[in-house]
Amino acid sequence: MPQAPFVPVIPAGGAGTRLWPLSRRARPKFLLDLTGEGRSLLQGTLARLAPLADRPPIVVTGAAHEAAVREQLASHSGVRVVGEPSPRDSMPAIALAAALVEREDPTAVIGSFAADHLIGDQAAFREAVRLAREAAELGYLVTLGITPTHPATGFGYIEQSAEEESPGAGAGAGAADAGAAADAGAHALPRGVRPVARFVEKPERERAERFLTTGRFLWNAGMFVVRASVLLDELAAQIPPLARGAREIAAAHGTPEQAEVLERVWPHLTAIAIDHALAEPLAAAGRVAVVPSSFGWDDVGDFAALARQLRERPAPAGVEGSEDRGGGDVRVLGSAAVDAVSSRATVYGATDRHIALVGLDGISIVDTEDALLVLADEQAQDLSALVARLERRGLGHLR
Amino acid sequence: MPQAPFVPVIPAGGAGTRLWPLSRRARPKFLLDLTGEGRSLLQGTLARLAPLADRPPIVVTGAAHEAAVREQLASHSGVRVVGEPSPRDSMPAIALAAALVEREDPTAVIGSFAADHLIGDQAAFREAVRLAREAAELGYLVTLGITPTHPATGFGYIEQSAEEESPGAGAGAGAADAGAAADAGAHALPRGVRPVARFVEKPERERAERFLTTGRFLWNAGMFVVRASVLLDELAAQIPPLARGAREIAAAHGTPEQAEVLERVWPHLTAIAIDHALAEPLAAAGRVAVVPSSFGWDDVGDFAALARQLRERPAPAGVEGSEDRGGGDVRVLGSAAVDAVSSRATVYGATDRHIALVGLDGISIVDTEDALLVLADEQAQDLSALVARLERRGLGHLR
Numbered sequence: 001m002p003q004a005p006f007v008p009v010i011p012a013g014g015a016g017t018r019l020w021p022l023s024r025r026a027r028p029k030f031l032l033d034l035t036g037e038g039r040s041l042l043q044g045t046l047a048r049l050a051p052l053a054d055r056p057p058i059v060v061t062g063a064a065h066e067a068a069v070r071e072q073l074a075s076h077s078g079v080r081v082v083g084e085p086s087p088r089d090s091m092p093a094i095a096l097a098a099a100l101v102e103r104e105d106p107t108a109v110i111g112s113f114a115a116d117h118l119i120g121d122q123a124a125f126r127e128a129v130r131l132a133r134e135a136a137e138l139g140y141l142v143t144l145g146i147t148p149t150h151p152a153t154g155f156g157y158i159e160q161s162a163e164e165e166s167p168g169a170g171a172g173a174g175a176a177d178a179g180a181a182a183d184a185g186a187h188a189l190p191r192g193v194r195p196v197a198r199f200v201e202k203p204e205r206e207r208a209e210r211f212l213t214t215g216r217f218l219w220n221a222g223m224f225v226v227r228a229s230v231l232l233d234e235l236a237a238q239i240p241p242l243a244r245g246a247r248e249i250a251a252a253h254g255t256p257e258q259a260e261v262l263e264r265v266w267p268h269l270t271a272i273a274i275d276h277a278l279a280e281p282l283a284a285a286g287r288v289a290v291v292p293s294s295f296g297w298d299d300v301g302d303f304a305a306l307a308r309q310l311r312e313r314p315a316p317a318g319v320e321g322s323e324d325r326g327g328g329d330v331r332v333l334g335s336a337a338v339d340a341v342s343s344r345a346t347v348y349g350a351t352d353r354h355i356a357l358v359g360l361d362g363i364s365i366v367d368t369e370d371a372l373l374v375l376a377d378e379q380a381q382d383l384s385a386l387v388a389r390l391e392r393r394g395l396g397h398l399r
Numbered sequence: 400m401p402q403a404p405f406v407p408v409i410p411a412g413g414a415g416t417r418l419w420p421l422s423r424r425a426r427p428k429f430l431l432d433l434t435g436e437g438r439s440l441l442q443g444t445l446a447r448l449a450p451l452a453d454r455p456p457i458v459v460t461g462a463a464h465e466a467a468v469r470e471q472l473a474s475h476s477g478v479r480v481v482g483e484p485s486p487r488d489s490m491p492a493i494a495l496a497a498a499l500v501e502r503e504d505p506t507a508v509i510g511s512f513a514a515d516h517l518i519g520d521q522a523a524f525r526e527a528v529r530l531a532r533e534a535a536e537l538g539y540l541v542t543l544g545i546t547p548t549h550p551a552t553g554f555g556y557i558e559q560s561a562e563e564e565s566p567g568a569g570a571g572a573g574a575a576d577a578g579a580a581a582d583a584g585a586h587a588l589p590r591g592v593r594p595v596a597r598f599v600e601k602p603e604r605e606r607a608e609r610f611l612t613t614g615r616f617l618w619n620a621g622m623f624v625v626r627a628s629v630l631l632d633e634l635a636a637q638i639p640p641l642a643r644g645a646r647e648i649a650a651a652h653g654t655p656e657q658a659e660v661l662e663r664v665w666p667h668l669t670a671i672a673i674d675h676a677l678a679e680p681l682a683a684a685g686r687v688a689v690v691p692s693s694f695g696w697d698d699v700g701d702f703a704a705l706a707r708q709l710r711e712r713p714a715p716a717g718v719e720g721s722e723d724r725g726g727g728d729v730r731v732l733g734s735a736a737v738d739a740v741s742s743r744a745t746v747y748g749a750t751d752r753h754i755a756l757v758g759l760d761g762i763s764i765v766d767t768e769d770a771l772l773v774l775a776d777e778q779a780q781d782l783s784a785l786v787a788r789l790e791r792r793g794l795g796h797l798r
């Protein structure tokens with residue numbers, strides 16, 4: 001069992017343009033109730049992680065969303081919300097949270113999980129986190145990798161090391177060194193945790209298919225479990241000013257200088273994703289481990305994913321099959337009254353208009369006060385092109 | 400050339416539930432601009448007929464729509480608008496118009512044309528009306544029949560008599576008699592006009608296909624050209640109180656008793672369609688003739704028909720192909736700003752919302768303030784089932 005205290009970290013950011021006009025710049029995906037369960041993705045994420053926390057979880061979000069986040073989390077006592085003065089990608093956000101945790105307890109392990117993903121099997125998720133914490137206490141950067149169910153081209157992949165290879169290790173070690181693999185015997189990974197060979201960016205279709213046939217590749221769900229001090233020490237070796245800046249902000253946290261230091265230091269932190277800053281170089285050094293997982297993960301990246309989610313789950317209150325005498329299946333999220341004939345569709349109704357559907361198959365409809373989207377689920381990924389040109393068409397206020 | 404004065408009659412009625420929510424009870428199809436030409440179907444119908452009129456055309460409409468009709472026709476001097484106190488189907492409306500015309504000139508010929516149909520080739524239409532007037536002056540009830548382009552199941556059909564059969568005739572004759580066919584020689588139909596054997600209600604698909612193979616069947620477009628006095632005399636033989644009532648109301652028209660007589664007599668007129676009241680029995684008696692026509696007629700009966708119309712016509716101002724970089728084809732009717740990716744669709748935008756489409760094929764979208772419809776064109780006929788149950792669902796106000 002893990003020994004070190006565990007602190008969940010939840011970076012709450014991301015535009016989510018492929019869920020427009022449901023998600024907007026001012027109302028990003030993590031603030032939305034996309035499951036009809038009566039809570040936002042952020043609230044669901046916190047509900048999942050809070051029971052695992054030995055110290056209050058930390059939510060890091062953009063200054064623009066800080067008030068909305070605090071309001072949604074008002075009923076969670078003890079959650080810490082940290083506002084980023086400006087978006088600097090995921091590494092500075094996680095590094096700052098790690099520095100805050102390290103200051104309280106240098107032995108603590110953090111687990112960073114996106115605020116806007118869905119997880120089906122909660123017990124399996126908790127078990128995976130438990131394994132990851134054990135490996136993190138050995139000094140690894142540990143990720144939860146999702147066993148692929150299809151050759152997705154929208155996710156990055158994690159390649160596990162071939163069966164016989166020994167991983168590197170390095171509890172308490174400083175900068176990584178391939179030679180550290182010699183110590184691996186002393187830090188044998190727990191059963192169910194595997195060494196990582198490398199991270200791979202989103203592949204083309206054929207490459208994704210080859211990945212699946214090897215059995216070694218997992219989806220990169222952006223979940224990282226690591227000792228706070230390991231993260232910062234490794235970061236100090238890779239990008240020294242970033243680690244130094246995060247620790248400087250954390251040191252001032254709670255003091256009269258907090259705001260001044262944050263405003264002064266934050267804008268100079270390197271804007272970079274944790275994958276590039278840490279995961280890729282550490283994997284090359286044999287210092288990353290993965291927990292292969294099958295707990296039903298979805299990043300709800302577009303309307304096709306959302307429709308799939310709503311169809312697969314048992315319909316909770318708020319998601320209704322509408323009265324459809326034509327033998328269809330319509331899922332409704334929101335307050336809209338929907339009536340349908342022979343339709344398989346998903347409706348996100350944010351207005352009080354009556355919505356009528358006839359003969360649809362695999363269509364998503366988003367009905368909001370200022371914008372209406374009608375989309376064929378199988379071309380859901382093409383939405384971002386359309387959202388991108390709103391600005392050029394003088395419709396930036398709709399984003 | 401026709402000798403008798405010609406008076407167009409335009410019955411403006413009909414619910415048009417298969418164009419809901421564009422058409423509503425309070426705003427029926429004939430009041431709508433469905434072509435983007437900047438005028439309603441009623442205005443287009445009047446513009447087509449007014450140049451043919453020797454006396455002011457007569458529009459007969461429900462009391463509920465009288466004000467809207469007068470407003471739309473304000474720029475047409477001399478049009479007569481007659482309000483029906485209650486809907487009694489087409490025969491009382493046309494009989495009343497015929498009686499008004501008969502009172503002015505017993506020799507006059509009326510031509511009755513629905514207010515909400517579209518006609519493509521105006522010159523061909525005028526030529527067909529000219530032929531119909533010549534036949535009407537011989538005492539026939541004359542209809543314009545549309546040469547079918549496909550085995551439609553949504554229209555009634557007109558069967559022409561087999562080539563060698565002689566038609567009956569009867570200029571000035573009273574009640575029809577099959578024996579009158581002996582006089583046919585004296586009233587030979589003009590070239591291009593054919594005797595009618597019978598009218599057939601909307602057929603099943605297979606039957607419609609058989610119709611087309613014979614070459615004898617035409618679509619019934621509900622267009623009738625007939626001497627006013629012939630219509631009323633024949634009606635007096637079929638349904639005496641209906642002819643008598645229409646003539647009684649017409650006699651009081653323009654006198655101080657007008658309103659009193661209308662209110663007293665109208666509710667007792669037999670509610671019946673002209674097809675059943677006159678066309679079918681007179682066809683059986685050999686007293687109906689047809690002008691086979693190919694002037695591009697459409698009753699715009701549902702959204703599939705409307706989409707077809709908008710696609711086939713050269714796009715006038717108000718109907719735009721949207722900016723679509725995916726190679727699609729989107730037609731927009733109304734004020735809506737539409738942006739699309741890879742979509743073939745038709746949008747009727749009655750709000751100022753931005754409308755975005757992705758990956759659609761053969762979809763119609765109607766965006767109004769209180770109701771939204773998304774419909775697959777190929778199932779357009781199923782819409783009426785949905786509209787019919789609005790009442791049951793407590794949504795009668797949306798009809």
